[in-house]
Amino acid sequence: MDHRAETLRAQGALAMLRCAHRTPGITRAEAAARLGLSSGSAAGIMGRLRAARLLAEAPAPQTGGRGRPTAVLVPHPDGPLVAVVDITHATWTVTTAAIGGALAAAPVHRLLGQPASAVLPLVRDALAALHGPRLRAVGVAIPGTVHGRTLVEATNLRWRGVDLGVLTSLPLAVGNDASLAGVAEALRGAAQGVGVALHLTVEVGVGGVLIVDGRPVLGAAGAGGEFGHLPFGDPSRRCPCGAGGCWDLEVDGRAMARHLGRRVPADPRAFAERTIAAARNGDPAAAAACRAVAAALGRGVGALINAVDPAVVTLGGLGVDLLDVAGPALHAGTAEGVMAWRRDALPPVVPAALGSQGPAIGAAESAMALVLTEAALTA
Structure with missing residues (x-):
């Protein structure tokens, strides 16, 4: 077989493998249709992938309907x-x-x-x-x-x-x-199929990424996405990063402690979890602290919407909890932060689908x- 034919075979096998990876549970026939392959070509490619211990086929889940049983593409038990x-x-x-x-x-x-x-x-x-x-x-x-x-x-x-x-x-x-996490949301979560998505995760501070056509925009040195160090906060507050006024200091457990008149917690993430739990249980001071932090998060989201124009914003980490316990304050903050012409058609701000994973x-x-x-x- 000449080199060109071998290259085409390798490309076909790789395309099938990537399709199975991106779409768990897809059948061979569905993969063939998606890749523009004949059933014979798909069968040949699948045979080579099986022999190479890369893919296998397993019975599809029973639906109770009539028709010929089908099989789905699955990882080979000895695969990579x-x-x-x-x-x-x-x-x-x-x-x-x-x-x-x-x-x-x-x-x-x-x-x-x-x-x-x-x-x-x-x-x-x-x-x-x-x-x-x-x-x-x-x-x-x-x-x-x-x-x-x-x-x-x-x-x-x-x-x-x-x-x-x-x-x-x-x-x-x-x-x-x-x-x-933003890459995962674009490939397998709440931003699948979206051309431009903004993902933000609140843990200790806030980070994230802009995703364009499924790919992260990480900057010249690969260090982009440090949204928490944008100066959206009080410039008199010094961040551990060395800058003043970082957004990080307005949106996590450190900010909640400040609103409650407490000292900076040793574990801001755990403090935030306790405060959110107290807000869910009806504690008015905890609820007020959550609303203040959610509003600060929302205002920053609005500023980023102005800057990068996403079709959807996904929130992970504590952002999911803040949407739950203080959603109106977060959305009001977003509306306050965006330019006026955007307010009638804001992109949705939604919880990330994949959670802590x-x-x-x-x-x-x-x-x-x-x-x-x-x-x-x-x-």
Whole structure:
């Protein structure tokens, strides 16, 4: 067979593989139609993918209707895996994902207050325990500014200049947690099929990403999306990042504590959770603090709508809870922050669909993108 024919075969196999990954539960016939393949070509490609232990077929869920039973494309039981490292402000987890994107269950470990020098060896050991011929790449989600494989700064972890390449010798994709959550929402969540989407995640501060046609806009050095350090707050307040007036300080547990007359909490995320729970239980002071924070979040959302013109805004983390307990204040803040001509046609501001798994799902997608290439398929 000549080189051109072999290239076409590889491209067809890769297209089928990517289709199965992007659309879990798709049948071979549906994939063939989507890719413009004849049934014979699809059967041939599927045979090669099965022989290469990349894809398999399984019976479709029973619907109770008549007709010939069909099968869906599923990951081969011996197929490739990617490892996923999800580091938050308080925990770390190492798990795996197969073609189709499903994350395996994994234990959650505490890290609150520990330096990178104490945490990364534990993460590296957990990854080493997964090593084997099936593992092809690693994706890392972390709450900080990332440049390549380097964590430039994670302000709330107090980690700076950390080389995450020490975790593995496998191909590695590293990303900011909020940015990866936005990628996940665009591919598998509330922003699927949307041309321009803005994702924001509130945890300790707020981060996010602009997604255009399913791809993140990360800037010249890959460090974009640090929306929490826009000067939407009181300029007299100094942020741990070194700037004054950061939006971060207006929208999380630190802001809630300030509105309640409390000192800065050691764990702003946990404090915010307790305050939101109290608001749900009818505590008027907690409810007022949530409304104030939601309004500040909304005003910043309005400013970003002016700046980037998204078709939808998805909110993750504490943003989901603030929509629930103080939605009117958040929406009023958004309307206050946008230019007047936009107020009659604001883009929807909706909860993220993937919850706390968003960053890990995004990290899995970034790692799987390193696997689903012609070169990797050939290997």
